[in-house]
Amino acid sequence: xxxxxxxxxxxxxxxxKHPHSTPEVLxxxxxxxxxxxxxxxxxxxVERLQHAGYQAYLVGGCxxxxxLDIDPKDFDVATSAxxxxxxxxxxxxxxxxxxxxxxxVHFGREIIEVATFRANHPEGDEEENSNLSSRNESxxxxxxxxxxxxxxxxxxxxxxxxxLYYDPATERILDYxxxxxxxxxxxxxxxxxxxxxxxxxxxxxLRAVRFAAKLDFDIEKHSAVPIYKLAxxxxxxxxxxxxxxxxxxxxxxxxxxxxELLVDYGLFGELFPASAAxxxxxxxxxxxxxxxxxxxxxxRIQQKKTVTPAFLFAALLWPALPARVIKLQDRGMPAIPxxxxxxxxxxxxxxxxxxxxKRFTMPIREIWDMQERLPRRSGKRSDLLLENPRFRAGxxxxxxxxxxxxxxxxxxxxxxxxxDASDSDRRGMIRDLSQEASGDAPRKRRRSGSKRKRAxxxxxxxxxxxxx
Ligand code: ATP
Ligand code: MG
Numbered sequence: 001x002x003x004x005x006x007x008x009x010x011x012x013x014x015x016x017k018h019p020h021s022t023p024e025v026l027x028x029x030x031x032x033x034x035x036x037x038x039x040x041x042x043x044x045x046v047e048r049l050q051h052a053g054y055q056a057y058l059v060g061g062c063x064x065x066x067x068l069d070i071d072p073k074d075f076d077v078a079t080s081a082x083x084x085x086x087x088x089x090x091x092x093x094x095x096x097x098x099x100x101x102x103x104x105v106h107f108g109r110e111i112i113e114v115a116t117f118r119a120n121h122p123e124g125d126e127e128e129n130s131n132l133s134s135r136n137e138s139x140x141x142x143x144x145x146x147x148x149x150x151x152x153x154x155x156x157x158x159x160x161x162x163x164l165y166y167d168p169a170t171e172r173i174l175d176y177x178x179x180x181x182x183x184x185x186x187x188x189x190x191x192x193x194x195x196x197x198x199x200x201x202x203x204x205x206l207r208a209v210r211f212a213a214k215l216d217f218d219i220e221k222h223s224a225v226p227i228y229k230l231a232x233x234x235x236x237x238x239x240x241x242x243x244x245x246x247x248x249x250x251x252x253x254x255x256x257x258x259x260e261l262l263v264d265y266g267l268f269g270e271l272f273p274a275s276a277a278x279x280x281x282x283x284x285x286x287x288x289x290x291x292x293x294x295x296x297x298x299x300r301i302q303q304k305k306t307v308t309p310a311f312l313f314a315a316l317l318w319p320a321l322p323a324r325v326i327k328l329q330d331r332g333m334p335a336i337p338x339x340x341x342x343x344x345x346x347x348x349x350x351x352x353x354x355x356x357x358k359r360f361t362m363p364i365r366e367i368w369d370m371q372e373r374l375p376r377r378s379g380k381r382s383d384l385l386l387e388n389p390r391f392r393a394g395x396x397x398x399x400x401x402x403x404x405x406x407x408x409x410x411x412x413x414x415x416x417x418x419x420d421a422s423d424s425d426r427r428g429m430i431r432d433l434s435q436e437a438s439g440d441a442p443r444k445r446r447r448s449g450s451k452r453k454r455a456x457x458x459x460x461x462x463x464x465x466x467x468x
Pocket of ligand 1: 163
């Protein structure tokens with residue numbers, strides 16, 4: 001497909017990182033996109049706007065992905081119509097966003113996102129447009145609703161490969177920033193001055209990594225180098241936006257590679273400071289646990305199975321628990337409350353960076369609590385645990401811990417066998433457990449009301465220690 005695209009590209013390619021005011025135009029015979037591959041809703045939105053007298057194009061990821069023979073995730077439209085004008089054209093449209101106003105046109109479950117052409121607003125211009133655009137003192141764009149021409153719009157987009165415009169009516173592609181050249185060379189390149197563009201919106205650093213992982217492209221040198229220095233700017237980004245970005249990073253099917261790039265560029269520590277500290281303190285275990293979680297996430301996505309962000313965050317944060325538990329124990333707190341308190345602290349701190357919603361923080365805690373309960377299998381406990389709606393996630397998490405090298409005394413295998421066993425075999429397995437326990441050392445009977453002391457790490461309970 002790529003061959004076809006570039007063999008037929010007759011006009012010489014212009015180089016340079018600054019966008020042109022006249023685009024490179026690729027006619028339908030010079031590129032491989034055909035209208036049939038495009039959502040008919042997206043085409044109809046563009047045509048409707050064009051009939052109403054506005055300019056309108058498909059833009060961004062969908063054009064890029066179609067050129068690379070990848071199924072686009074969604075279809076974005078750019079137009080000269082303002083959000084209000086777009087809304088007036090469609091009954092099924094809603095204006096959304098504040099920092100960046102957009103229109104969502106709904107067709108059943110499919111949403112076509114329509115953005116008005118925007119201009120880069122030079123620093124110092126804010127006063128005139130203060131209700132439309134604003135920046136903070138480090139140059140970060142806080143509001144971005146200054147509209148502009150098609151040429152302006154191309155210039156304010158993030159990467160050259162995302163600044164390609166496709167007109168379904170003429171089937172032509174307009175390339176203002178040598179995006180086709182960079183697609184051919186597998187390069188992620190920011191439009192304009194990289195440092196300034198990252199300062200305007202530090203999330204672009206995450207986007208660079210996301211596209212590099214998704215497309216298996218390199219980040220072009222000048223776009224790559226500033227990331228190491230500017231990574232801490234991510235702290236300025238509202239935690240709710242970072243939550244959305246983190247989901248995009250890890251739920252797109254390329255999580256393992258994305259994680260590697262995030263670590264390499266120093267971005268991982270800005271998103272997950274406690275996990276990055278664990279990665280330093282206990283690199284092999286932490287890396288294995290996170291990596292294995294991401295590999296299985298990627299696999300599930302490939303198999304079109306559901307994935308829950310709770311499991312992912314539970315795994316990303318788990319290696320950061322031990323240090324905290326030990327600290328609390330050193331202050332005299334018993335093992336189990338220390339574990340509970342550490343979990344609470346860790347999640348609260350993480351939420352300052354990435355606003356994980358309650359509907360996910362609760363299950364994270366439940367998955368972790370399950371790690372305390374899975375080793376305790378006597379009497380009716382095992383059957384009760386099996387009925388727990390969180391059992392499956394807890395069991396999968398146990399296997400994940402084992403895959404990273406945690407010693408649990410064969411707990412994972414035991415639960416695997418227990419789930420498949422008949423009723424009478426299950427009874428036998430429980431009996432064996434108590435015999436094993438009494439064979440080693442006769443257990444003292446607990447007097448009712450006596451406090452139970454049990455160190456985490458015993459019998460496959462979470463092992464929060466480098467010191468056991
Ligand atoms: P995908 O949807 O496959 O993740 P995409 O490139 O379509 O990738 P979107 O987040 O849907 O990404 O954004 C659509 C387009 O809007 C991008 O291609 C880019 O041109 C522009 N864009 C998005 N976010 C930014 C940003 N932070 N700065 C500049 N341009 C952006
Ligand atoms: Mg998109």
